[in-house]
Amino acid sequence: MGRVSVMCFFASYGLALAIELLRALGRSKLQRVATLLVTAAGLIAHTIYLYVRSQTTSLPPLLSSMQDWMYVLAWLVALVYLFVSFSDRDAGAGVLALPLIMMLIGAASLFSPADSPAADLHRSWTMLHVVMLVFGIGGLLAGLIVSLMYLWQHWRLKSRQPVVGWISFPSLERLHRWNKWLVITSVPLLTMGMAIGVGLVLVRTGHDAAERVWSDPLVVLSLGSWCVLAACYVWMLVAVRTPGRQMASLTAFSCALLLVTVLGSQALSRIGHGSTLHGPTSSRSTGDRP
Amino acid sequence: MNLSVIYCTHQTAQLSVRERLAFPNAEVLASGYQRLKALGDRLEAVILSTCNRVEIYVAQPPTGSVPSLDQLAQFLSETHRLPKEEFVGELRELTGRAAVKHLFDVVSSLDSMVLGEPQIVNQVKEAYRLAEANEACGPLTHALFQGAIRTSGRVRTETRLAEGRVSIASVAVGDFARSIFDHFGDKLVLVIGAGEMAEETLRYLKDEGVRDVVVVNRSPERAEKLAAEWGGVAAPWTELDHWLGRADVIISTTGAEKPIIDAPHFQRVRREHRDRTTFILDLGAPRDFDPAVGKLENVFLYDIDSLQRTCEDNRRARVREIERASAIIDDETQKFFAEFYRKSSGDLVARLREGWHDLAQRELDRLFRKAPHFNDEDRESVKICVDRIVNKLLHPPLEALRDESKDGAPHGVISALKRLFGL
Numbered sequence: 001m002g003r004v005s006v007m008c009f010f011a012s013y014g015l016a017l018a019i020e021l022l023r024a025l026g027r028s029k030l031q032r033v034a035t036l037l038v039t040a041a042g043l044i045a046h047t048i049y050l051y052v053r054s055q056t057t058s059l060p061p062l063l064s065s066m067q068d069w070m071y072v073l074a075w076l077v078a079l080v081y082l083f084v085s086f087s088d089r090d091a092g093a094g095v096l097a098l099p100l101i102m103m104l105i106g107a108a109s110l111f112s113p114a115d116s117p118a119a120d121l122h123r124s125w126t127m128l129h130v131v132m133l134v135f136g137i138g139g140l141l142a143g144l145i146v147s148l149m150y151l152w153q154h155w156r157l158k159s160r161q162p163v164v165g166w167i168s169f170p171s172l173e174r175l176h177r178w179n180k181w182l183v184i185t186s187v188p189l190l191t192m193g194m195a196i197g198v199g200l201v202l203v204r205t206g207h208d209a210a211e212r213v214w215s216d217p218l219v220v221l222s223l224g225s226w227c228v229l230a231a232c233y234v235w236m237l238v239a240v241r242t243p244g245r246q247m248a249s250l251t252a253f254s255c256a257l258l259l260v261t262v263l264g265s266q267a268l269s270r271i272g273h274g275s276t277l278h279g280p281t282s283s284r285s286t287g288d289r290p
Numbered sequence: 291m292n293l294s295v296i297y298c299t300h301q302t303a304q305l306s307v308r309e310r311l312a313f314p315n316a317e318v319l320a321s322g323y324q325r326l327k328a329l330g331d332r333l334e335a336v337i338l339s340t341c342n343r344v345e346i347y348v349a350q351p352p353t354g355s356v357p358s359l360d361q362l363a364q365f366l367s368e369t370h371r372l373p374k375e376e377f378v379g380e381l382r383e384l385t386g387r388a389a390v391k392h393l394f395d396v397v398s399s400l401d402s403m404v405l406g407e408p409q410i411v412n413q414v415k416e417a418y419r420l421a422e423a424n425e426a427c428g429p430l431t432h433a434l435f436q437g438a439i440r441t442s443g444r445v446r447t448e449t450r451l452a453e454g455r456v457s458i459a460s461v462a463v464g465d466f467a468r469s470i471f472d473h474f475g476d477k478l479v480l481v482i483g484a485g486e487m488a489e490e491t492l493r494y495l496k497d498e499g500v501r502d503v504v505v506v507n508r509s510p511e512r513a514e515k516l517a518a519e520w521g522g523v524a525a526p527w528t529e530l531d532h533w534l535g536r537a538d539v540i541i542s543t544t545g546a547e548k549p550i551i552d553a554p555h556f557q558r559v560r561r562e563h564r565d566r567t568t569f570i571l572d573l574g575a576p577r578d579f580d581p582a583v584g585k586l587e588n589v590f591l592y593d594i595d596s597l598q599r600t601c602e603d604n605r606r607a608r609v610r611e612i613e614r615a616s617a618i619i620d621d622e623t624q625k626f627f628a629e630f631y632r633k634s635s636g637d638l639v640a641r642l643r644e645g646w647h648d649l650a651q652r653e654l655d656r657l658f659r660k661a662p663h664f665n666d667e668d669r670e671s672v673k674i675c676v677d678r679i680v681n682k683l684l685h686p687p688l689e690a691l692r693d694e695s696k697d698g699a700p701h702g703v704i705s706a707l708k709r710l711f712g713l
Binding site: 153156157158160162163169170171172173174177244245 | 454461465466468469470471472473567584587588590592596597599600603604
């Protein structure tokens with residue numbers, strides 16, 4: 001099991017994407033089965049990798065490092081993609097989900113594999129903070145895929161284009177329903193995750209906390225994205241009917257903003273253009289932990 | 291091979307001829323099979339009768355001969371009580387390999403009016419089932435129709451001949467309405483006008499689960515007739531705006547000379563339900579809805595021109611698959627004949643083997659009568675020895691026959707064996 005590397009599951013997802021793109025030459029049951037099998041193989045390798053990492057660091061993957069955190073996020077998206085593909089054979093989400101999964105795995109290399117200082121203190125609260133954020137962001141990433149599918153389907157229907165065999169998405173009604181539920185479940189998770197995160201910072205850093213929180217680019221930009229999402233959330237709850245296209249556009253925009261925020265702020269902090277409370281500890285290495 | 295087909299199809303005969311030669315129900319079909327049986331003791335037959343074709347496949351064992359075109363025309367004439375002269379010129383006949391290939395073309399929908407349409411395979415299966423029920427099938431027709439169904443399956447899975455919808459109504463519902471709505475059970479369908487295409491669209495929508503249908507037409511009688519037929523309700527023309535405001539699916543086919551609904555009108559009547567998605571299928575020519583209506587938010591408007599383009603694209607895509615489908619049909623025809631020759635030479639092999647073993651048995655009986663001192667063990671040893679000699683002698687001609695069968699009909703070897711061994 002220890003020989004499973006990132007390349008194993010990254011290559012599996014890449015191969016699944018290549019098979020998915022081969023649908024352009026003609027759809028067949030065999031191709032669908034091959035895509036699902038290769039993705040499932042990738043997911044198994046992905047799971048084993050995360051398990052081995054958690055054994056090595058003696059911490060759950062979500063607490064060990066920001067890099068593992070990203071791998072968990074990619075793992076969640078892969079799991080949702082497999083579930084959707086099994087339950088709806090025409091979903092055709094692979095062309096969007098697989099590149100996103102690969103992008104998350106690739107983006108993980110921007111992060112340090114070193115431990116997060118947060119792991120040491122208030123472990124239960126930190127775990128809750130991270131779990132809620134990861135599930136919230138995972139749901140929003142799924143929402144991003146669903147929204148993009150909605151917008152593409154909407155464009156096709158408005159411009160009266162026939163169904164393209166290899167890009168066959170579910171109906172607008174179904175995509176809107178999925179999008180709505182993804183936002184409705186993800187935003188509260190994200191909100192609670194962020195609130196716990198702010199609380200943890202206040203406890204950890206004492207009187208300097210407020211200043212440090214508001215100077216952390218990750219916190220500030222995440223909060224901005226969260227505001228857009230919260231507006232979507234309130235709109236969905238208040239309005240009797242929410243027009244699908246606007247909803248999908250807003251969700252796609254805010255999810256993409258959140259993604260860019262998280263990745264961008266980490267990239268900036270790594271190259272020294274900003275300080276973040278979510279950066280790695282320089283004095284520790286992953287192997288030091290008992 | 292004693293196999294032939296006589297047929298008239300949409301490509302060879304007018305509908306007026308085809309409908310008179312059709313077998314419209316089970317009674318006429320049963321009476322047809324009874325008459326066909328009278329044409330030969332061991333005659334096998336399958337009648338395929340659809341709105342686009344009437345075809346009679348007949349087969350006989352090698353010793354018999356199949357009925358001629360004239361005999362089958364006479365059969366049709368007597369069954370339908372029609373003068374033969376009125377239709378005999380419209381009939382076509384194919385025999386042997388051409389007849390097999392014709393059936394494989396038909397079942398694969400290469401010979402259909404709408405290329406790639408899926409109904410024909412079920413019609414062929416049903417014709418085969420009814421022939422079996424009427425005890426009209428035999429070994430050759432069983433092999434032929436099972437081969438045809440297998441061929442159709444290969445064409446369907448290995449080519450894109452059946453992909454893409456090719457009628458306006460099916461494209462409207464299958465490619466567009468189903469991409470908008472997840473289910474139709476809770477959708478209100480408004481039909482404006484009562485044209486034929488509206489009916490066809492309703493048929494597809496009913497298949498999708500539509501329950502609520504409202505028909506609005508200037509003529510209340512026609513509205514009521516259409517509504518009754520599809521389990522809906524008729525509404526007077528004066529209520530058009532009311533139903534326009536509530537409907538989820540609108541099918542319009544009024545035949546008005548200019549658009550009856552423009553964008554401001556539609557916005558006004560949808561004021562209370564403006565957030566609801568609406569699918570509009572404008573089948574009017576000229577159009578009933580101003581194209582500007584399609585630019586409104588949550589409105590998806592399709593007219594004949596926009597759907598016709600999709601139909602044409604799909605038709606062209608199907609035509610591009612004909613070559614691949616034909617290659618599969620040629621391959622299956624080849625396989626069918628290889629199997630047929632293998633089986634038919636199998637009969638010859640059995641007869642040859644049986645004849646020689648009979649001869650050997652008779653000689654053994656004579657020997658055993660002349661040598662009563664042989665005990666059971668001696669007799670068994672002699673019998674085994676003779677059987678082995680017979681088998682060794684049979685081996686070279688049977689091997690030659692098997693080799694020859696691989697490349698087609700082994701007529702030369704078969705006739706040589708028949709002459710040499712008096713079969």
